[in-house]
Amino acid sequence: MKTYFLYIFNSLLTLCFLLSSSCNPSPTYQREEGMIWNTVYHITYESDIQLGDSILATLEKVGKSLSVFDKSSLVSKVNEADSMEVDNMFADVYNASLKINKASTGMFDPTISPLITAWGFGPGHTVSADSTAVDSILRFTGISKTRLQGKTLIKNDRRIQFNFSAIAKGYGCDQVAEMLKRNGVKNYLVEIGGELSIGGKSPRSDKWKISIDRPIQTDSTEIHDSSAVIAVTDCGVATSGNYRNFHKDGGKTFGHTISPVTGYPVETDVISATVIAPNCMLADGAATACMASGSRLAKEMLSRLGFEGMLILSDSTIWTSARFPQIE
Numbered sequence: 001m002k003t004y005f006l007y008i009f010n011s012l013l014t015l016c017f018l019l020s021s022s023c024n025p026s027p028t029y030q031r032e033e034g035m036i037w038n039t040v041y042h043i044t045y046e047s048d049i050q051l052g053d054s055i056l057a058t059l060e061k062v063g064k065s066l067s068v069f070d071k072s073s074l075v076s077k078v079n080e081a082d083s084m085e086v087d088n089m090f091a092d093v094y095n096a097s098l099k100i101n102k103a104s105t106g107m108f109d110p111t112i113s114p115l116i117t118a119w120g121f122g123p124g125h126t127v128s129a130d131s132t133a134v135d136s137i138l139r140f141t142g143i144s145k146t147r148l149q150g151k152t153l154i155k156n157d158r159r160i161q162f163n164f165s166a167i168a169k170g171y172g173c174d175q176v177a178e179m180l181k182r183n184g185v186k187n188y189l190v191e192i193g194g195e196l197s198i199g200g201k202s203p204r205s206d207k208w209k210i211s212i213d214r215p216i217q218t219d220s221t222e223i224h225d226s227s228a229v230i231a232v233t234d235c236g237v238a239t240s241g242n243y244r245n246f247h248k249d250g251g252k253t254f255g256h257t258i259s260p261v262t263g264y265p266v267e268t269d270v271i272s273a274t275v276i277a278p279n280c281m282l283a284d285g286a287a288t289a290c291m292a293s294g295s296r297l298a299k300e301m302l303s304r305l306g307f308e309g310m311l312i313l314s315d316s317t318i319w320t321s322a323r324f325p326q327i328e
């Protein structure tokens with residue numbers, strides 16, 4: 001759901017290739033790009049063979065397990081069942097969601113799918129009559145009302161539904177990265193909709209440099225400005241924010257982050273949150289949790305998880321520790 005520093009990231013990546021071609025040629029670095037899950041992906045990797053078909057096959061496999069926009073996907077079938085056997089991909093994101101749910105004291109929860117749909121952010125993007133019945137929807141939300149017994153997902157209430165959109169793109173990045181490593185790739189950058197899984201060295205033979213977008217919005221347009229440049233490798237990076245994904249209804253503007261506690265679109269002091277974690281799946285989910293939690297609770301959550309974070313507020317920027325790898 002989040003493409004917040006993609007514009008500047010692409011510019012930096014182009015500059016990186018220009019610099020590498022002039023001072024440190026790396027002809028075996030390849031680039032793949034395309035569309036998946038209604039967003040774009042850009043993948044750079046060092047290899048003597050082209051892996052574009054394998055990249056797309058990996059992403060399609062993730063989608064067949066986790067995409068709520070695919071009615072034939074595993075998660076769509078789970079949403080219609082009382083209990084059901086799930087695959088390793090579902091189990092991976094389910095267990096990661098449990099971890100972030102606990103660390104965020106419930107502010108990250110993938111079972112708020114009915115609320116997402118009710119507020120107009122689910123499949124179809126149309127506000128439904130359920131928007132006026134939030135309290136009743138909350139009765140059948142909450143990942144604590146489900147459990148994974150072996151490979152069987154059991155729900156206390158058949159109406160409980162999952163939407164892994166806040167973590168699935170990050171997981172997709174990780175799955176592509178794992179596929180690349182199985183094919184002998186050590187140096188790579190996988191980006192899907194602004195989420196990043198990064199390993200090894202860039203074409204300039206150093207860490208990958210990523211620009212984090214500062215969200216600036218006027219009444220008529222959005223302005224892109226870099227708030228920081230970080231140098232990272234062997235990690236996942238994700239950014240979440242409300243300044244692009246929102247809709248207006250009845251003269252009011254609703255952001256896309258729904259509070260699992262209240263059931264309503266949440267307004268906090270955090271405009272944008274960037275998280276660096278051991279993998280992109282965890283970074284993706286934690287960044288969303290930061291948006292729902294607000295800066296004080298977000299810092300506490302990131303400390304529990306041991307992740308690095310940068311929180312952009314309306315009047316300041318907060319780094320969770322001095323270890324955040326800002327270089328500009």
